[in-house]
Amino acid sequence: MVPFPAQSHLNQQLQLACIFSSSYDLPVHFIGSATHNHQARVRANGLKPSDIAKIHFHDIPTPDFASPAPDPNAFTKFPSQLLPSYNACTLLRDPISLLLRDISSKSRRVVVVHDVLMSYNVQDVTSLHNAESYIFNCVSVFFMYSSFICVPNGMPIPLDEDLLKKLPILEPDAPEEINKLVEFQLQFRDIRVGDLYNSNKLLEGTSLDLMEKFASTQNKKQWAIGPIFLAAKVDHVSDKRNKCLDWLDNQPPRSVLYVSFGSSTTFSDKEVMELAMGLERSKQKFVWVLRDGDRGNIFSEEARRFELPDGFEERVEGVGLVVREWAPQLEILAHSSTGGFMSHCGWNSCIECITAGVPMAAWAMHSEQPLNAFFVTEILKTGLLVREWKKHEELVTASAIEDVVRKLMASEEGDEIRRRAEELGAAVRESIEKGGASQLELDSFIAHITR
Template sequence: MEINSENLANNELISEVVVVIVPLQAQGHLNQFLQFACLISSYGLSVYYVGLANYNHQAKVRANALKPSDIAKIHFHDLPSGRGEIPTFWDACTLLRDPIASFVRDISSKSRRVVVVHDPLMSYNVQVVSSLPNAESYMFNCVSAFSSYSMIGLFVRLSVQHEEFLKKLPSLEGIMTDEARNFSVSQIPHMNIRSGDIHNTSKVIEGKYLDLLAEVEIYQNKKQWAIGPILPTKLDHISNRNNICLEWLNKQPRNSVLYISFGTTTSFSDREIKELARGLEQSKQKFIWVLRDADRGDIFTGEARRVELPEGFEERVKEVGLVVREWAPQPEILAHSSTGGFLSHCGWNSCIESITMGVPIAAWPMDSDQPSNSFLVTEILKIGLIVREWEKHEELVRASTIENVVRTLMRSKEGDAIRQRAEELGEAVRRSTEKGGASRMELDSFIAHITR
């Protein structure tokens, strides 16, 4: 979605409306909420991004595809943690209710209206909204509509038609820990105060599943807006051209490079790394591999595990592959004309970026919403191939399997057909964010609603 301030930027009522952004304190959520914050700010609204100091800093340091000048317009409010050390991920989800309430009360005393946009898993922390006459809240969903619907379908009895549909899905057993499941369920009673829901997806991608989701009880009688993709769709202006990945891509043929990244929550064992390295080497396809261990707490403290590759691997593949161990500009890599495929864990950030840029996906889900996202990509949208079926998620993926999937995606007629579908869908999605497009109209509708 292109940042655009036309029409509404000069509306005097906007200066009286303040938006408070409350993300879950995890990278995949921090990123989407910052993109959303910049998009909303472009309409002339005052936007506050609220979180613990180290996570706010993390969001800024890892901001992808956003111009520094747009990030500079966001007011970052650092919350006190209430103790000397930074909480763990789950602690951060439960300890912020009082400082958030204090901040929202203060802002509400100075504004005509306060609009709190929060992660579903931060619902407990924003309950102060119900006690303030000039405040309202909206949930911003960082997962696909299909994934939301699928996971709700595991716990809510739906109509026969919908149950038949869900039977096509692989079992979602084991997608999250008991702790994560219990925490998610604990947030549901606190979701009722919201006035509506925002989705980082497009009707072009998930119109059917947005409609089905609207029929589910917890979404009924709530306003819905599908405004995605919220990331910038035109990246020529990004000053990242001296990045090693982009410099390397500039020297490669069109659609020749496979991009490999498994997000910020996945750690591979040494054995898994060895099989992946062998599979890539045997495929003889060009690649960029972002090789990093999962985030653990505060990314600015302590030493991250250095993932070791097989001896001599980087030397042997130096003519065809690039291994990167630092943060990479993923949207820019996916938007590059030399990138022809994405080997991904299928987190929604990665999926929506890949879909928007028209890049087909080799899907290798690891947990949470990733198995349902991979089903959406491979079985429904048909813009990808599965690397490992979710039912076999505890099995080691062999080099031969990786080699076969990579070759099929990058160098076969089947892969070419998948790529063409991905490119056509990407073009339609990008058009939806332009003036008159479905997503742009939804965004304009949301802005008009909160500035009424």
């Protein structure tokens, strides 16, 4: 396993590693810098320590890299502060190659499952007689097909006319250095035998069929094995229970809005104030995870002190809870008191939310997130937009936040969206059960690599 050093990528690859190791009894090697391997382990929300213990972690020596704090007043929300750590990972090719050669000499077959953004680093797999590689894609198939097949090849995106009018137009929001890094890595992706997707046919059947048709012209295979956190049996409850779960225990069913913007989003002081006022004025219950986006080295962080409206936490006591540390998202979404999720729409959060059967207040921040928000709100119809992407440079006001929170949590429209979300979540959970579509795909992949 060769993950890209960003939280949502590390998280999904570690879950997949646990599936291979614990469910199929395969020896698994997890390769990365000491910092990022440690990050993957300490944030392994819900994975059993006994499953993680079966994995062989290899801490590859990495040159020291800068780990600046995120800029809360940056023009775009892209986490540019992570660029030094991204660049550092491009220096891992040689040590990865040496490790692969060593494992190859002792194994019948070596299977490398890597992030698409680590393709350069694993290219020497082609020089080993008993090795092959597969890309594990941490993003939606809809995004992959639209952005990497349709747009570059001048093909129409397969949506009806009404939906095409609503489709957000993605403009580059990352620094040019990031774009160059992505282009550099993508040059080496064709060495793969096939692709794994953290999705399934129930959610993205159309996109998967189209992607499979295209992949067959490239002689590539594909498997849709998600939601992988379910296959990884992510249900372990930590001995140290988070205080927000105790708080949720005392709330009515489906009454609480969970507010969290992932590991890469940083708000300005003004945005924090507007969000606080919007949540308070909505009169709806909430758990709000208030923290900065990650640095490249999360262990070098000094927590930022956020300014909230005077007396805010005292006024919302019993109604809302502000959490300032890493929160157990899967446990929060699965809690019976959780009735909505205000999210940045990273694919990890989307698929966890969909699987839990929780409706979403979709507030995309950067990268492919606007397409994920579109997918949830317009195709699945299990959420509402907080703001349209074409207005992403404008401040989202307290009144706009208040309106969308009330609509999602306390209206007939919100109830209907919640009903659809719950039905879809139940169906997705069934897909990973024995005989379900995703479980069959997972079994098929294992049969293929152990042939």
